[in-house]
Amino acid sequence: MTDTYGENYFLIGPYFPEKAKLDFRPIRELDDSPLSNAIRHIRDLGFEIHFGYWLLEEARPKVILINPVISMEALNAAKTILWKHHGISTLENNALLDQVIGFGEVTRLFLTKLIEEINIDQDVIAHYHEWMSATSLPELTCRQIRLATVFTTHATLLGRYLAPNEPDYFSKIRAFDWAQKAREYGIEAQVKIERTVAKYANVLVTNSASTASECEAFLGRHPDSIVHSGIHRKPGVGHEVFEKHLQNREKIDAFVKALFSPSYQLKIEKTLYFFTSGRYEFRNKGFDVTLQAIARLNAELVRRKSDIHVVLFVISKQPFYHVKPDVLEARQRFQELQRICKMISARLGPRIYANVTGSAGHKLPDLNQLVDDELQMTWRQALSNFKRDSLPPITTHHLTGQDEVLDFCQQAGLNNKEDDRVKVIYHPDFIERATSLFSMDYLEFVRGCHLGIFPSLYEPWGYASMETVLHGTPVVTSDVSGFGRFVKQAAGMEGNNEVKVVKRREQSGEDAIVQLTEIFTEFVEDFENQQYIPRATLPKSVLDSLCWSELQKRYEENYKLALVRYQPVAGLY
Missing domain, CATH: 3.40.50.2000 (Glycogen Phosphorylase B;)
Structure with a gap:
């Protein structure tokens, strides 16, 4: 303009x-x-x-x-x-x-x-x-x-x-x-x-x-x-999209490790990041069916004894008092632990080199002998400060009132237990680089995730789903979404692995939950089989029409x- x-x-x-x-x-x-x-x-x-x-x-x-x-x-x-x-x-x-x-x-x-x-x-x-x-x-x-x-x-x-x-x-x-x-x-x-x-x-x-x-x-x-x-501009293509995904996923990995590692270990290499976002309209934006389906996915993965974990991020603006102190503390302690690991590595490197090139020759040194009492004490103290007995919090902020997302998680038993295969992180604020707990902006976060979920019941267009797939992340949308209908009709992309369309125009809420659960399950199975989630790409003609x-x-x-x-x-x- x-x-x-x-x-x-x-x-x-x-x-x-x-x-x-x-x-x-x-x-x-x-x-x-x-x-x-x-x-x-x-x-x-x-x-x-x-x-x-x-x-x-x-x-x-x-x-x-x-x-x-x-x-x-x-x-x-x-x-x-x-x-x-x-x-x-x-x-x-x-x-x-x-x-x-x-x-x-x-x-x-x-x-x-x-x-x-x-x-x-x-x-x-x-x-x-x-x-x-x-x-x-x-x-x-x-x-x-x-x-x-x-x-x-x-x-x-x-x-x-x-x-x-x-x-x-x-x-x-x-x-x-x-x-x-x-x-x-x-x-x-x-x-x-x-x-x-x-x-x-x-x-x-x-x-x-x-x-x-x-x-x-x-x-x-x-x-x-x-x-x-x-x-406002076409996103990158091919290797650029995948490289940005890897770079941004590392930042999400760091946040998840900081939040979960004090309570128990989560294998990041076997973890998928799902997210849903948008205006806080619990039913219109499909938060209700998303949470129902994610709870069923959790039960199914637990039953199968799957070693794949899914972290669902719910991003929507809600009134809150402040960020929870334990979330800020967990991030700070994780960063401190990283700093200490780098310090230990920096000190050990020259010692290992000196040992190998010295009188011991090429014999692998006993690392315990290279770590002095000061390093051991520093490490033990950092580890002790990092660990905690409580479960990882579901929400990152102290909300000012009752909330349907939190209420559902409590009723469904989605409380981030170690045995659960699906974890939930509810972030009731916009993601902006200056204030974000993720140290990234929203679009970087989108690129770092594996799947965007937008099974809206009322969505005149669906900017979030369009933006997500255009930046390389596969999406689930619905047939009442303007973008969902566009994809289904104009783009002819329904049924591929990049854009899945949930039927909500003539289908009951229960049927939508069943369909969405099947989509989630197939997505996890594809990852189990391939150990890789392809990035989404749209035909040039579609990209042109969206610019x-x-x-x-x-x-x-x-x-x-x-x-x-x-x-x-x-x-x-």
């Missing part, structure tokens, strides 16, 4: 100080441009707005960040407009909805002032992603602000709520009464906002055929375009359509 639009491309989002510390670099001095004048105007009105750069890996787009918490007077004025002009009541006490409305009101004021400042012959396009960003769109349209609008919904609110709670959801989509269900699930205001935004947008876009059906049923409008998610360099063309088509619809009589486009 920055390559295409240069200085005329800006991002607008909410300002959260803790997040801004990591990714945002402010621009302190404002110039005399229309954008700077609009920012000054918003500040003069008493709202908090920031301007700067978003520090991405390969780009520095300019970004405007708005504090979504506004005064009660301004918030009530915005709610009054929603009610009077659009029939949307927002009287209930909902802090998140208040922030959504606050963000939308300041965005509306900012865009209105910006367009006043710029030349009348300058086109302006506002592309909104998801309903939470878009409460300004209907009012801007009603006030005939000189602005072409695009609204992309990556999922529908009702879809998220109904899919895990309504039997036979996919076959009944068109039969649901959207208003009744919105009231039933307590999201009437949110759904009405989403419908109103979809109604007023010049162009409606979504990311898959599944979400397009939901748009028709719940938003009352068929999307103008389907543009799925993509990647933003190709998808960018679709964006340009939608922007042109938005301008045509905004100014249909101008005949300019």
